[in-house]
Amino acid sequence: MTQSYSSYRNLPPLGGICSFEEAAKKGLTVKECVARLKRFHYAGKRLHGIFTAQITSEPIYELKSAFSLHAYLCAEIVTSLRDRISEMREPPLGLDKIPDPHLEIYFDEIRSAPTTEERLTALYQKAIPELSRAMARHLEDTNPLADYPSTRALKFARQDLLQMENFGREAVASLVAEDCRSRAEPWLDRLDEYLQAAGGLDGISPTENTLKERCHSRKPWRYDPRPRRDSRFPDPYNMAVNAEAFLYDDSFSAEPKTLMMFFKRLREIDVPEMMASIIVETPDRSWLYYRDMTRQLWDEARHAMMGEVGFAQLGVDWRHAMVNFTWSLALNTQLTPLERHAVLYFIEQGLMAKTGKRFEWEVAQASGNPLSALFQDYDWADEVLHARIGRDWYLSQMTDPQQAVAYGDRCWSKVLMDWERWQKDGLTEHRNWWPDLYREACRRRQVEPDEAVLNYRVSYREVRADLKTISASG
Numbered sequence: 001m002t003q004s005y006s007s008y009r010n011l012p013p014l015g016g017i018c019s020f021e022e023a024a025k026k027g028l029t030v031k032e033c034v035a036r037l038k039r040f041h042y043a044g045k046r047l048h049g050i051f052t053a054q055i056t057s058e059p060i061y062e063l064k065s066a067f068s069l070h071a072y073l074c075a076e077i078v079t080s081l082r083d084r085i086s087e088m089r090e091p092p093l094g095l096d097k098i099p100d101p102h103l104e105i106y107f108d109e110i111r112s113a114p115t116t117e118e119r120l121t122a123l124y125q126k127a128i129p130e131l132s133r134a135m136a137r138h139l140e141d142t143n144p145l146a147d148y149p150s151t152r153a154l155k156f157a158r159q160d161l162l163q164m165e166n167f168g169r170e171a172v173a174s175l176v177a178e179d180c181r182s183r184a185e186p187w188l189d190r191l192d193e194y195l196q197a198a199g200g201l202d203g204i205s206p207t208e209n210t211l212k213e214r215c216h217s218r219k220p221w222r223y224d225p226r227p228r229r230d231s232r233f234p235d236p237y238n239m240a241v242n243a244e245a246f247l248y249d250d251s252f253s254a255e256p257k258t259l260m261m262f263f264k265r266l267r268e269i270d271v272p273e274m275m276a277s278i279i280v281e282t283p284d285r286s287w288l289y290y291r292d293m294t295r296q297l298w299d300e301a302r303h304a305m306m307g308e309v310g311f312a313q314l315g316v317d318w319r320h321a322m323v324n325f326t327w328s329l330a331l332n333t334q335l336t337p338l339e340r341h342a343v344l345y346f347i348e349q350g351l352m353a354k355t356g357k358r359f360e361w362e363v364a365q366a367s368g369n370p371l372s373a374l375f376q377d378y379d380w381a382d383e384v385l386h387a388r389i390g391r392d393w394y395l396s397q398m399t400d401p402q403q404a405v406a407y408g409d410r411c412w413s414k415v416l417m418d419w420e421r422w423q424k425d426g427l428t429e430h431r432n433w434w435p436d437l438y439r440e441a442c443r444r445r446q447v448e449p450d451e452a453v454l455n456y457r458v459s460y461r462e463v464r465a466d467l468k469t470i471s472a473s474g
């Protein structure tokens with residue numbers, strides 16, 4: 001670089017991206033760049049799949065929610081990498097190809113981790129930091145001007161990865177005991193060996209590449225569709241309180257309805273449990289299908305968190321409410337993935353009607369609880385997006401809108417909520433928990449409970465026909 005050249009009045013040159021020296025470096029060729037991006041893309045896709053596959057069967061609520069978020073962040077990273085790769089003279093893109101057999105084993109092993117503790121350690125202390133480091137190397141090696149669009153995508157991706165890593169560090173510190181860590185050590189070392197054999201995650205380190213044997217992934221992996229919950233959900237088969245019937249009963253005031261809506265929001269954790277099963281069990285759709293479905297999955301986990309925050313703000317322990325999993329359990333074990341999607345669509349069509357999300361927002365407004373009003377405002381906005389996702393990916397498979405709704409109705413009607421059987425088998429007593437919860441909320445607010453609200457008793461045995469479409473999470 002000649003010393004004499006400088007920008008006009010010493011303004012930052014090159015849009016402020018970098019200096020002339022940095023912009024003149026050799027960097028990576030398009031071919032080298034794409035080869036690395038494709039490996040990052042593969043890693044992101046596998047991480048998305050691993051997070052999604054654990055949401056249903058992971059019992060710990062905080063992990064279920066974090067996996068929902070991290071699946072979504074991975075889906076966004078994958079989308080940005082696909083967009084960038086497609087700009088780089090690459091058709092056919094070959095994005096479904098596995099870039100290296102050892103990379104495949106690496107992620108198969110993490111997916112097959114035998115315990116939550118081992119999975120957490122492998123995800124958050126191996127794979128995610130490894131991907132972030134490989135992206136950092138790309139940023140160091142590439143020409144920052146010529147390859148600017150890649151650098152921008154990678155910087156955003158690294159921010160998301162850092163967020164996951166930070167969560168993971170604390171999760172591992174809280175859940176993984178020292179003896180568990182040392183027991184897992186040989187397998188964690190083995191993961192490093194697979195990566196070495198793959199030439200590193202970015203494939204730039206020389207390797208002798210002799211195929212290494214599998215460990216946990218020797219047995220074919222199977223998705224577990226049965227939802228599980230931790231000990232704060234002591235009665236997950238309980239169907240004693242029909243939240244919708246209470247909400248749409250004009251004789252009750254808005255204020256106790258807000259408490260019921262916080263319950264309804266928190267109960268929505270069953271939607272990620274169900275949607276994860278659709279995503280995992282529906283192969284070979286276009287990537288945008290998985291991206292959109294994962295966005296909705298994360299929104300539903302976020303709605304559950306809004307309910308959790310609502311309880312925290314009221315000072316009421318949500319364990320007084322029996323947050324059940326009967327909906328996700330029944331759908332996941334009785335319907336095909338398309339039938340599950342049909343039910344979701346049918347319910348969400350109902351939520352867009354007059355009785356749905358607008359009504360919930362109006363109740364929240366009337367209740368004088370600004371937090372509930374805020375949450376319902378966003379919940380409603382999210383629902384409009386979900387209706388669009390339903391139209392794009394479910395309705396498009398049906399002949400017309402009427403048939404799509406009718407099919408969803410039929411699928412929902414054939415789901416057996418085996419109320420009596422669960423009770424006979426001793427899984428639940430269907431205890432009416434509402435009076436205790438309501439009384440506790442009144443005690444916190446230092447107000448007298450309303451007798452009529454206290455005596456509310458409508459179980460899911462009685463579902464009013466006009467509430468059928470909304471008698472579930474959404």
Ligand SMILES: [Fe+2]
Pocket residue numbers: 268299300303379473474
């Ligand atoms: Fe929702």
Ligand SMILES: [Fe+2]
Pocket residue numbers: 300348382383386474
């Ligand atoms: Fe929704």
